[in-house]
Amino acid sequence: MSSPPIAADTGPTRTTSAAAQRIRVAVPTGLPRGLAVRLLSVVGFLALWWAITAAKLVDPQFLPGPHAVWEAFVRANSWHQLAPGVPREVPGEQNYFLWEHLLASLQRIAAGAGAAVILGPLVGFALGTSTTLATIAGPYLNFLRTLPPLGYIGLLIVWFGIGDTSKIWLLFLAAFPPIVIATMAGVHQVSADRINAARALGANRAQVVGRVLLPATLPEVIGGIRVAVGFAWTTVVAAELNNGIPGIGGLAFLAGQQLNTPLTMACIIVIGLTALTLDAVISWIGALAVPWKGQA
Template structure:
């Protein structure tokens, strides 16, 4: 038993090293192709700036900001909208989703509403939100809240429905009330899917945030990219895209770290 466990651990370590190597090689290839395209001038530098130019632009924005506004203010504006909306969606979508999965009557009320607006492109009803709430952060946070609510809600409903009913019946036969069943069986069993829903919601809401900032904003990473595009500053556009990609990865890494600490029984490696 011990030898099999040790062998399995070694195989897992080897697999992880291989995956990391493949990831590094992939990005080396991407950066190399980018460098060669710009070095050989296969494409105009206005369309595809060189890695060196992009790096210098990033350092310049880091030091002096963009259009006189420090980078941290743009990031702060975007993250304020993002995390406020995510926080509101988490504290509302999780209980409503779990209750909808557990009680069919709650599902009958909430599910139709979510399923109605979920397929709609967020920007389709953003104009209405602007008319109702103005162009300040309130309309943006509401838009992001709606975008993040649906994936978290759906993951919670799905998680509850996947629970083995025998566990619930066994708990009832031992005298457990609804409160204990919910907190001791339902919630722990649903946590892995809940975190998956939250991670999905982060990606959806981040995409929606950038789109919202491109329409009605005077700050934020999305606004910076849009403003740069108006003046054909492709180097600034690439910097903005890279910042969004890296910060998105960091947010996801943070969520996975929290998930490993909370859902420790899932068997992460």
């Protein structure tokens, strides 16, 4: 006689399914999981920030609440009275809307970092393919790379004045070394066998550079540009310490000097979100330019 079948114990399965169901409920449906987690993280951060300020655990002069920061942001993007009882209205802050301050800073970044993006790979290729040039220029390049921007902003002002020229030079000098060094590293990583094979097939120097070195080095160049633009953007406040209006960095610095903490935090948030946007755009362009990166 065969033994009766043993019934499966479905208790743990039901418990596990119920727990999984509760976990799925915690994440908003219809959204990618990564995006949902990020949104929940932001909401949790804002809730914690609001709770700390609402309980007055920190002096509002040092940590204003989200509502105060939002009001400062709205004020900086709208027309408002110059002073209570004064009928005259002025735009934003320091006679410019916040988006105009941001646009002025982005224009300086485009000029300074843009020049570095154009010249950096050219110099990097030259140094990467010539040991003599690399030996001569390497120490100067590393010296410039290790200098903090505030260390030479005063000298640039003496040379070029307090206008945009000194600011553009500062941003260029901040972005130039990372791109050159990344390009040199990319060139050095190219296998000598690939270069020799191209030469054996009759390729001249220009063809070796254009068809072997450039495609192999491009991922490193894109990575260097990404780092350089991020570093240049973090230098924008230093670049706009003097005569930085309009400019988002100059506005943040001036608001801090005036103890206008809500406006300072609004500027910091805008600077941070702009940095994330710039990084995402460069990453997207890099994915389009080097679709083979990461492929076997």
